[in-house]
Amino acid sequence: MKNMNSENISNLLEKQREHLSRREFIQKTSAGAIGASLAMCGWWDAVAQEFKEDESLPKEESFTAKDMKYRILGRTELKVSEISFGAIQIHNTGLAPLNRAFELGVNYIDTASGYGRGNSERTLSEFLKEHRKDVIVATKWSGLLGYKKEEPHITTTKEELIKSTEDSLSRMQTDVIDVIQIHGAKMAEQVNAPVVQEAFDELKKAGKVRFLGVTTHTNQHKVINAAVKSGAYDVVLVAYNFMSPKNHKEALDNAKKANVGVVIMKAVKALRPLAKSTTPKSVLFQGALKWILEHDSVSNIIPTMASVQEVEEDIVAVSKKMSYGQRRALQFYAQAIDRDYCRMCGTCTENCPRGVEVTDILRYRTYYVADGDTAGATSLYRSLTKDQTVANCDKCGVCNDACPYHLDVVEKLYQAHAMMA
Ligand code: SF4
Ligand code: SF4
Structure with a gap:
């Protein structure tokens, strides 16, 4: 070698x-x-x-299903493929990538009722007609766990969560969801909301769901630690990669100790600027996936694989060490x-005196710029209230000062607003 x-x-x-001056390097984002x-x-x-x-x-062409590796998803005791399938784009890509992933041993699929306004789940139903018993399906109560600062914090009702689940079952044309998850929790209050447990218990009793999970992009360590402490959650789905702060790793280790399954998303997000490169980007992408698989707290990763080629490139990550x-x-x-690179730590949002949803806006900006999902990102931005958007920002600069990674947050916010408002 x-x-x-x-x-x-x-x-x-x-x-x-040198090619970009320091200021340009920070600003040309x-x-x-x-x-x-x-x-x-x-x-x-x-x-x-x-x-x-x-x-x-490792060579992609020699990989077959027998090379896939599996881990146990915490106390669910489900055996899940180390590389699993993030279905956020499946309604745009069609089923070819998922079919290929399945052929290569992938057995865990993550979707959400909000992906493509239900179209991800609808598209998945075609695949499930043939393969339901061979795969584990996770979905989410998208956008339903409303939160406000005043008491009571949670505005969502048990009936709404139950209806959301039944709508997902109907769209996917299946009888049971293996893992039902809160979508994008930002704080312990959401994780601990009694309504979640009440809805889950009723759905489980009716045989409509099997396990409870929570997904998070913001304040992740607090959300994960709250989920672990509550004892109610079987799975956490977390944004984690080689740029993540140390407290995220510590939270994942806490989950592992409590036998909570850890699923990873946004594993290669930081590499998206290279996505259109003509050189063999797969090497770095595989490296980023292997970096995660080195952590024994992790059960599986759900990269978004938009083509058969991406599936074949990503899956090889399980076969050899980095x-x-x-x-x-x-x-x-x-x-x-x-x-x-925004680590989505949430510090800027916590410190903004005007309640702008800074971290979320930067995440939508990434969807727009790095993933090219301009429609999805714009729709998410426009779903914020006016006070939560950049329209309510007075350029005080507190978020810039608060960012532990010294990002030019204000610059990014105004770029995001210009693109998506
Ligand atoms: S610059 Fe805008 S977003 Fe940043 S802290 Fe001030 S008001 Fe909030
Ligand atoms: S901009 Fe900085 S403070 Fe805000 S979420 Fe990203 S990394 Fe954290």
């Missing part, structure tokens, strides 16, 4: 930083800017060249995006 020449890559990274600047300085070509000669890397070259490439890449 030929290791990556770290000195060479380091020099190229410096050149990349469109997804393409980082990828393009890396490409222009030759950084990415050098990485690609090193990997071309690395014979130890190479030295992949680890170095991830480290250098992490340095390159350090001042640009």
Whole structure:
């Protein structure tokens, strides 16, 4: 195996930083800017060249279902494929990626009632007609767990949660949902809402759901720790990757100790600026997936795989340990995006004196810019109340000062508003 020449890559990274002045580097935050600047300085070509000669890397064409690895999803005791399937785009991509993933041993599918306004679940129904008994299905009560600061905090009723579940069952044309989840909890009050347990108990008694989960993008460590402490949750679905802060890892370890299943989303989100690269991006993407699989707190990952090629590239991540070259490439890449990548820690939102939903807006911006989901991102932004949007921001700069990672938050917010308002 030929290791990556770290000195060479380091020099190229410096050149990349020089290519954009410091201020430009912080401000040019469109997804393409980082990828393009890396490409222009030759950084990415050098990485690609090193990997071309690395014979130890697994080859996609030789992977079959017998190579898939499985882990136990906490106390559910379900055996889930290490690489599973995030179905957020399935209504746009069609079923070809999922069919291929299934052929290669994937057995866990995550969707939500809100994905494509129910169209993800509707599209999935076609697949489930043939394969329902062979797969585990997780979905979410999208957008239903309303929260306000005043008592009572939770505005959603048990009946609404039950109806949401029944609508999901109907759209997917199945009798039971394996894991039903709160969608995007931001605080312990949502996790601990009695209405969730009441709805879940009733649905479980009726045989309509099997396990309870919670998903989170914001204040994740607080949400996970609250879910673990409550003892009510079987699964947590968490945004986690090689850029995540330490307290997220600690929360995942707490979940593991409590035998709560840990499912990971947004595993390769930080790499999206490279998605349109012509060089073998799969190497870095596989590295990012392997980085997560090195954590034994993790049960499985649900990457969004939009094509058969992406499925074949991602799934290989289970077959070998991360190479030295992949680890170095991830480290250098992490340095390159350090001042640009939002870790979704929620600190800016907590500190905003005007109640702007800063973290959510930056997440929608990522959907728009990095994922190219302009319609979905715009719809999410427009679903906020006016006071929660940038229209209510007075540019006080508190969010900039509060960000532990020194992002230019205000700049990003105004970009987001210009694109999605
Ligand atoms: S600059 Fe805007 S978003 Fe940031 S803290 Fe001030 S009001 Fe809130
Ligand atoms: S902008 Fe900074 S403070 Fe806000 S969520 Fe992202 S990383 Fe955290």
